[in-house]
Amino acid sequence: xxxxLELLSRNLQKHLGGRIAGMQTALGEITVDVDxxxxxxxxxxxxxxxxxxxxxxxxxxxxxxxxxxDGRWQGRRFAVxxxxxxxxxxxxxxxxxxxxxxxxxxxxxxVPVWNSANWFEREAFDLFGIVFxxxxxxxxxxxxxxxxxxxxxxxxxxxxxxxMRYDPxxxxxxxQPVTIEPREMTPxxxxxxxxxxxxxx
Amino acid sequence: xxxxxxxxxxxGPQHPAAHGVLRMVLExxxxxxxxxxxxIGMLHRATEKLAETKxxxxxxxxxxxxxxxxxxxxxxxxxxxxxxxxxIEVPVRAQYIRVLFDEITxxxxxxxxxxxxxxxxxxxxxxxxxxxxxxxxxxxxEAVSGTRWHAAYYRPGGVYRDLPDGMPQYKESKWKNGAKLxxxxxxxSGTFLDFLQDFVARxxxxxxxxxxxxxxxxxxxxxxxxxxxxxxxxALQLGFSGPMLRGSGFAWDLxxxxxxxxxxxxxxxxxxxxxxxxxxxxxxxxxxxxxxxRILQQCIDWLRANxxxxxxxxxKVAPPRRADMKSNMEGLIHHFKLCSExxxxxxxxxxxxxxxxxxxxxxxxxxxxANKPYRLKIRSSGYAHLSAMGEMARGHMxxxxxxxxxxxxxxxxxxxx
Numbered sequence: 001x002x003x004x005l006e007l008l009s010r011n012l013q014k015h016l017g018g019r020i021a022g023m024q025t026a027l028g029e030i031t032v033d034v035d036x037x038x039x040x041x042x043x044x045x046x047x048x049x050x051x052x053x054x055x056x057x058x059x060x061x062x063x064x065x066x067x068x069x070d071g072r073w074q075g076r077r078f079a080v081x082x083x084x085x086x087x088x089x090x091x092x093x094x095x096x097x098x099x100x101x102x103x104x105x106x107x108x109x110x111v112p113v114w115n116s117a118n119w120f121e122r123e124a125f126d127l128f129g130i131v132f133x134x135x136x137x138x139x140x141x142x143x144x145x146x147x148x149x150x151x152x153x154x155x156x157x158x159x160x161x162x163x164m165r166y167d168p169x170x171x172x173x174x175x176q177p178v179t180i181e182p183r184e185m186t187p188x189x190x191x192x193x194x195x196x197x198x199x200x201x
Numbered sequence: 202x203x204x205x206x207x208x209x210x211x212x213g214p215q216h217p218a219a220h221g222v223l224r225m226v227l228e229x230x231x232x233x234x235x236x237x238x239x240x241i242g243m244l245h246r247a248t249e250k251l252a253e254t255k256x257x258x259x260x261x262x263x264x265x266x267x268x269x270x271x272x273x274x275x276x277x278x279x280x281x282x283x284x285x286x287x288x289i290e291v292p293v294r295a296q297y298i299r300v301l302f303d304e305i306t307x308x309x310x311x312x313x314x315x316x317x318x319x320x321x322x323x324x325x326x327x328x329x330x331x332x333x334x335x336x337x338x339x340x341x342x343e344a345v346s347g348t349r350w351h352a353a354y355y356r357p358g359g360v361y362r363d364l365p366d367g368m369p370q371y372k373e374s375k376w377k378n379g380a381k382l383x384x385x386x387x388x389x390s391g392t393f394l395d396f397l398q399d400f401v402a403r404x405x406x407x408x409x410x411x412x413x414x415x416x417x418x419x420x421x422x423x424x425x426x427x428x429x430x431x432x433x434x435x436a437l438q439l440g441f442s443g444p445m446l447r448g449s450g451f452a453w454d455l456x457x458x459x460x461x462x463x464x465x466x467x468x469x470x471x472x473x474x475x476x477x478x479x480x481x482x483x484x485x486x487x488x489x490x491x492x493x494x495r496i497l498q499q500c501i502d503w504l505r506a507n508x509x510x511x512x513x514x515x516x517k518v519a520p521p522r523r524a525d526m527k528s529n530m531e532g533l534i535h536h537f538k539l540c541s542e543x544x545x546x547x548x549x550x551x552x553x554x555x556x557x558x559x560x561x562x563x564x565x566x567x568x569x570x571a572n573k574p575y576r577l578k579i580r581s582s583g584y585a586h587l588s589a590m591g592e593m594a595r596g597h598m599x600x601x602x603x604x605x606x607x608x609x610x611x612x613x614x615x616x617x618x
Contacts, residue, residue, distance in 0.1 A: 027285055027551050055437040059552070059563060059580040069548075069569040083552055083565065083580070087437065087451060090458050094552065116440025119588035142242035142617060151247060158247075158254050186256050190571045191545055 054084035057114035062128035109134035127152035221613035256543030265351035268615035295359035310558035318607035358513030440585035443560025449477035581615035
C-alpha cells in the first residue's frame with residue numbers, strides 16, 4: 001500500500017471511525033461500506049472534512065448482487081456505489097451502501113451534498129428501481145417514456161419484454177411482446193481456483 | 202395590457218445543433234430561458250447490460266461506440282481496468298502506442314469540437330478545415346486497425362499489432378492523377394511514423410490558421426464570451442472534469458495528476474482558463490491540441506528508437522502469434538480457449554479512469570471471477586456536463602443554448618450509453 005493510500009485510510013478511520021461498516025483496500029483503491037441509516041451522515045463529512053476533502057462526486061451507480069458468483073451472494077441485493085474524488089488531495093474513495101429492503105430498495109439521496117448526483121440517482125432509479133428519498137425530481141431518465149420495469153436488474157432479460165414495430169393497418173407504431181428467442185453465445189463460467197494449474201487461468 | 206405567460210418549446214429530438222438525439226424542453230420568458238430540462242436516452246443501447254452477457258474481450262468493441270468521437274480513449278479505460286484486475290504488465294512500446302493514439306484521438310475530438318461548435322454558432326468554415334485534418338488522422342486509424350472509427354485496437358495486454366511499415370496510398374483515378382496524385386501520396390511513401398511526423402510538423406501552422414479565423418473574430422467572441430459562466434465551486438459541485446473543469450480555473454488533468462500509461466515520462470502543459478465561460482473553454486481546447494501535438498512528437502521519437510513487443514506474452518490473456526498458433530499445440534489451445542471461453546478475471550472491483558478528450562472517462566467493473574463482467578459501469582464526462590445544462594442555460598437567451606451545447610462537446614453515444 002502506498003503512503004498516500006495509507007494516509008487516506010488512516011484519515012477515514014479517524015473521521016468516520018464507528019460510522020462505517022467495513023473498509024477494504026484492493027488494487028490500490030479503498031472501498032468503504034456504509035449502512036443506509038448512517039449514509040446521509042457520513043457523506044457530508046467526506047466532503048467537508050479538510051483531511052478528506054472529497055469535493056467531487058464522480059460517479060454513482062446501482063448494483064444488483066442477486067446472481068453474484070452464481071448465487072453465492074449472501075448479503076442484501078441492491079447497493080449504491082459512489083466514487084468520490086478529491087482534487088485538493090488527489091485521492092479517490094469508493095463508498096458502497098446496501099439498500100436495507102430488497103423488495104423496496106431505498107437509499108437516501110446525496111443531491112444536497114453533491115449536486116452532480118442528480119442524474120446519476122435518476123439513472124440508478126430508472127435502471128435498478130432504487131428509490132432515493134430526498135431527491136426532488138426522481139423521474140426516469142434513460143428508458144423510453146412509459147417504460148415498465150427496471151432493465152438492469154438481473155432478472156430482466158437482455159432482449160426485454162416488448163418490441164416496437166410499425167403497424168400498417170393502424171398506421172402507427174405499436175408495442176407487442178418480443179418475438180425473438182433469448183440465446184447465449186458464450187456461457188457464463190466461473191472456474192474453480194487454480195483451474196488448469198495456473199493463477200487467473 | 203395583455204397577460205404574458207411563459208411558454209415551453211421543444212428543442213429536438215431532431216435538431217442540427219443537438220449533436221445527435223437530444224430532446225430539451227425549454228421554458229421561455231420571451232427569449233430568455235427560465236428552465237431547460239434535457240430528456241436523454243434516445244440513443245440508450247444498454248451497453249453495460251450487453252457487456253454482462255459477453256466475455257471480457259467481446260465487450261471491448263462496444264467501447265468504441267460510446268463516445269464515437271474519441272474511440273480508443275474509451276478502450277483505454279476498459280483495457281486498463283482488466284489489466285489492473287489481472288495484474289498484467291503492458292509492454293512499454295504498447296503503452297507509447299496507446300499514448301500516441303490517445304493524443305491522435307484528442308486532436309480528432311477537439312477538431313470535431315471546433316468544427317461543430319463553429320457550425321452551431323455560425324462559422325461554417327471551421328467544419329470544412331477541421332474535416333480536412335481529421336481525414337489524415339483517420340487514415341492513421343485505418344492504417345493500424347483497418348477501420349477509420351471503431352478501431353478495437355487496444356486489447357487487454359497491449360495493442361492489437363505494431364505500427365505498420367507503410368501507409369495506404371491513393372490510387373490513380375479520373376480526379377487524382379499525374380502530379381496531383383504524386384502530391385497526395387508524397388507523405389504516404391514512408392512508414393506510418395513518417396506520415397504522422399509530416400502531420401505533426403504542419404499541424405501547429407494549421408492551428409494558427411484556425412486561431413486567426415476564430416480567436417479574435419468579433420462575432421465568435423460576441424457569441425462565446427461571458428456565456429455559460431461556471432464558477433469554480435459550482436464546477437466541482439456539478440462533477441465537471443476535463444476542459445470544462447480546466448476552463449473554470451483548475452489545473453486538473455489525470456494525465457498529470459494520476460498518470461497512467463507513460464504520461465509521466467512525457468513533457469506537456471495543462472492549459473487553464475480563468476473565467477469559466479464558453480470562450481475560455483474554447484481556448485483551453487485549442488491549447489490542448491498544441492500540447493497533444495507536442496506529446497505526439499515525443500512519442501514518435503521514442504517509437505522510432507525503441508522497437509519491441511506490443512502485446513503481453515501472457516497467453517492466458519493475449520492471444521499468441523499467428524505462426525505459433527499454426528505450429529504449436531499449446532498456442533492453438535490458448536487461442537481456442539481465449540476465443541471461446543475468454544479470460545477469467547479474478548474476483549474484485551476496480552475503477553479505472555482516463556483523461557478522455559471530454560473529461561474524466563471511467564470504467565467501474567465488478568467481477569465475480571467469471572469470464573464475463575458481473576457489472577460494468579461507464580462513467581462518461583458528458584453525462585455530468587449535460588446534467589448541468591439546466592443551471593448553465595438559466596437566464597441566457599435561447600440562442601445561447603446552442604453555444605452551450607457546443608461548449609459541452611456532447612456526444613450522445615457516451616451520454617446515453
